[in-house]
Amino acid sequence: MTIFRAPKGTTDVLPPDSQRWRDAYRIFDELAEQFGYGLVLTPMFEDTEVFARGVGGDTEVVEKQMYTFTDKGGRSVTLRPEATASVVRAAIQAGGVQGRLKASYWGPMFRYERPQKGRLRQFYQGGVEYLGSSTPESDVEVIEFGYRYLERMNVPDVEVRVNSIGDPADRARYESEIRAFLNDRYEDLSDDAKRRVVSNPMRVLDSKADAEVVAGAPKPDQFLGSEASEHFAAVREGLESLAIPYSLDSSLVRGLDYYNRTVWEYVPTRYDAAQSSVGGGGRYDGLFEVLGGKPTPAVGLAMGVDRILLASRGETGEPLLDAYVVLVDESRRSDARRLVSELRNASLRVDLTDVTRSVKAQFKEADRRRAAAVLVIGDEWAAGRVAAKDLASGEQSEIETKEIIAWLQARSSRLVRESSGSSMPETR
């Protein structure tokens, strides 16, 4: 009997590793609420056209990375390679955006690629979309969101790279310039780049294979119209006022066709994988129309959870249980069971063994499960007491059963969560 494996490019996450994923989601969700983003749920697959049109026909993603298949009704559907197109489709379906809609999402995305470090066929993104706003203020907020998330996720030395690729008219002027530039050096270009000279010349900028040729090429930020230019200046000013460090990267264009004006990426400089970007975003004022909606300005980002976890400092070693209950004598099992039930109902994380084991083995288990404390149910139970031991300090005392909850709460790391990274900028 052969053992089944997770499909190529997918991976299982099991305890205790999965604890980091739980934390990653909790922190993301909490931050989204703090920033005022509501949750949006969309299908994990869509009509293929949603992505073909939404993401852009000449992108790598659409050309060869889509998980597309025909369902039993003969429809062509595609597992989502990213979520922005879905969120916009959903907003249009719901009647369009009145005023503002701030949405956040979290979940698996799918791209058919050769897997490597930080690149899987099923990977996870958490993202936010600020729909209905054209202000630089909204760009700044979304950029800040990603930056704060990485801070809270303990990803060290993050560089925020920003650029502006202008509005469609700016881009048209720019494209004719760079097309001419590339045509002059046509023979030096890679095959991919040659093809893009016609279809999407700006994308040649982020081709590593053509880096040398491209180094001297004109850059999109030299062609910004006055509106895009002012917008970009305001975005940069906003980042500075929030003390968010960033660098200008004039060859940053990003691989999805729907972007205009501001684009950015988060790159941890001490991360040792080829797939260096852990998140990115941009403004996409034209996307609603492409998908058949009313013109609606918007800006959003996506954070790559898998890569953030690779880049973040590992385990904190925090307790995973508030208490482990040790049962000295099987005869008191039903008492132990009731105690555990009561503690769990008080929102404490508590567990105990389901089989008869030595006290020593149970203590070992408590340690392995990273319990903060052990409660021993033995002879003292008859007198209404338990032995309570703090596993970190090794201190042990007998306490009254009615004091247990208060005793544990005083030690719970979870209930007293410290507010991380209070880097309030100076007020002027």
Add this chain to the structure above:
RNA sequence: GUGGCCGUAGCUCAGCUCGGUUAGAGCACCUGGUUGUGGUCCAGGAAGUCGCGGGUUCAAAUCCCGUCGGCCACCCCA
């Protein structure tokens, strides 16, 4: 789609070059080291179709061919 490296216990790997007695180690796991106490230490134990298929040979984890899988890089992106 292209290239490189690697598949031996649950995990990380040694052994393979110069084929030869019961295939090893560390970690993890289980049980003990007397009375109800972990994280350290000591002793013992359980655990492997040597990825799979074929070939060469008296004999293959070891040599040859094929195949499947994994990892990393290119490409691209989260």
